[in-house]
Amino acid sequence: MEFELIRQYFEVPFASLAAQHRHSLHRGIGDDCAQLGLPENHTLYVSSDTAVEAVHFFRDDSASQIAAKALASNLSDLAACGAQPLGFSLNLTLPPRCLEPSWLEAFSSGLLHQAITHDCPLIGGDTTRGPCLVVSITVYGHAPQAHHGFHRSFAKTGQDVWVSGVPGLARLGMLYAYQIRNSLANLYPDAQRHQEVLRLLEKFDPSTRAKAQRAFEAPVPRVSLGLGLRPLASACLDLSDGLSGDLRHIAKQSAVALQLQSEGLLACWRHVFDGAQGALENDLLALSLAGGDDYELCFTAAAQHRGAVEQLSKHLSLPLHRIGVVLDGAGVFLHKSNGQVLSVDSTSYNHFSGALHIS
Numbered sequence: 001m002e003f004e005l006i007r008q009y010f011e012v013p014f015a016s017l018a019a020q021h022r023h024s025l026h027r028g029i030g031d032d033c034a035q036l037g038l039p040e041n042h043t044l045y046v047s048s049d050t051a052v053e054a055v056h057f058f059r060d061d062s063a064s065q066i067a068a069k070a071l072a073s074n075l076s077d078l079a080a081c082g083a084q085p086l087g088f089s090l091n092l093t094l095p096p097r098c099l100e101p102s103w104l105e106a107f108s109s110g111l112l113h114q115a116i117t118h119d120c121p122l123i124g125g126d127t128t129r130g131p132c133l134v135v136s137i138t139v140y141g142h143a144p145q146a147h148h149g150f151h152r153s154f155a156k157t158g159q160d161v162w163v164s165g166v167p168g169l170a171r172l173g174m175l176y177a178y179q180i181r182n183s184l185a186n187l188y189p190d191a192q193r194h195q196e197v198l199r200l201l202e203k204f205d206p207s208t209r210a211k212a213q214r215a216f217e218a219p220v221p222r223v224s225l226g227l228g229l230r231p232l233a234s235a236c237l238d239l240s241d242g243l244s245g246d247l248r249h250i251a252k253q254s255a256v257a258l259q260l261q262s263e264g265l266l267a268c269w270r271h272v273f274d275g276a277q278g279a280l281e282n283d284l285l286a287l288s289l290a291g292g293d294d295y296e297l298c299f300t301a302a303a304q305h306r307g308a309v310e311q312l313s314k315h316l317s318l319p320l321h322r323i324g325v326v327l328d329g330a331g332v333f334l335h336k337s338n339g340q341v342l343s344v345d346s347t348s349y350n351h352f353s354g355a356l357h358i359s
């Protein structure tokens with residue numbers, strides 16, 4: 001049964017992608033081990049991520065969305081290191097409802113679509129039954145030995161801080177996802193706060209709303225950006241916990257301060273929404289700083305690379321914004337357009353933070 005399931009949904013549909021990678025994927029699904037070859041003078045990059053039903057995704061999310069997002073979050077880690085995908089393995093725990101052919105077919109095709117988009121073959125895995133759906137993926141990638149891998153300790157005073165896309169947009173999409181399920185109160189037990197969030201959600205037009213939902217449901221791992229940044233970026237990470245939390249890692253490990261400019265963050269938002277003024281601007285900043293699940297890349301680069309980063313942005317048709325600078329000191333700060341400089345730990349920017357509370 002399991003053998004037939006693996007063959008039908010994971011071996012056969014993925015065979016042609018695997019065949020295109022014969023040079024590096026010497027042995028794939030169907031043997032005891034997969035066997036991968038690395039190009040000469042390259043190093044291996046490995047990362048794992050697990051998604052658990054009702055913790056990382058809604059139970060009613062579509063199978064194809066769950067699959068595509070699980071692979072996206074793994075590929076995003078390779079992107080943040082500037083590594084080229086080599087392949088991925090898939091460990092699946094399936095509850096009874098997920099043994100239906102229609103569910104498995106949708107899961108397999110969502111996964112295949114993402115794998116083809118990023119040219120990353122499925123190399124093997126494990127399949128078991130269990131009480132709830134768990135999707136655990138490990139990705140393997142490579143980069144030349146000479147590539148330094150964008151360590152979080154590589155930010156230097158004087159460098160610019162850049163970000164791709166619209167940080168915070170996915171968190172806005174998550175709020176809509178809760179609203180649609182009538183479960184915003186799980187996130188905001190305080191009735192007044194709940195009402196404020198409902199009023200905020202009404203302020204966005206249908207097009208912005210659709211973009212936000214898409215950013216949350218179907219994040220795009222920035223693999224090509226990571227590759228293009230190899231000669232340009234120093235420190236880099238992918239945004240999974242929100243800018244303020246994620247940037248704290250760079251500030252701490254590089255022993256520097258990071259100062260963000262509110263104007264830079266609002267410029268990111270203008271790609272999807274240009275009606276922000278006054279209090280709404282503060283909400284957008286809070287979404288950017290505290291919101292998670294973006295899977296955008298945030299990196300530091302020397303000022304001499306500004307032109308090259310802008311070229312890369314054009315080449316990839318992906319907005320890249322300069323949102324701050326690296327300074328001597330410690331911590332993460334926000335420089336507001338009125339001249340004020342605030343620590344981003346300040347509670348006024350924390351109200352969209354926190355893990356999902358899916359129930």
Ligand code: ADP
Nearest residue numbers: 006010028029030031032090092124125126127
């Ligand atoms: P073993 O008993 O040797 O561990 P399995 O029966 O677990 O073998 O798996 C058989 C083959 O199918 C292996 O090559 C394994 O990598 C692959 N496989 C199992 N589950 C998956 C999956 N969910 N996706 C891709 N390959 C899988």
Ligand code: MG
Nearest residue numbers: 032125126127
């Ligand atoms: Mg096994």
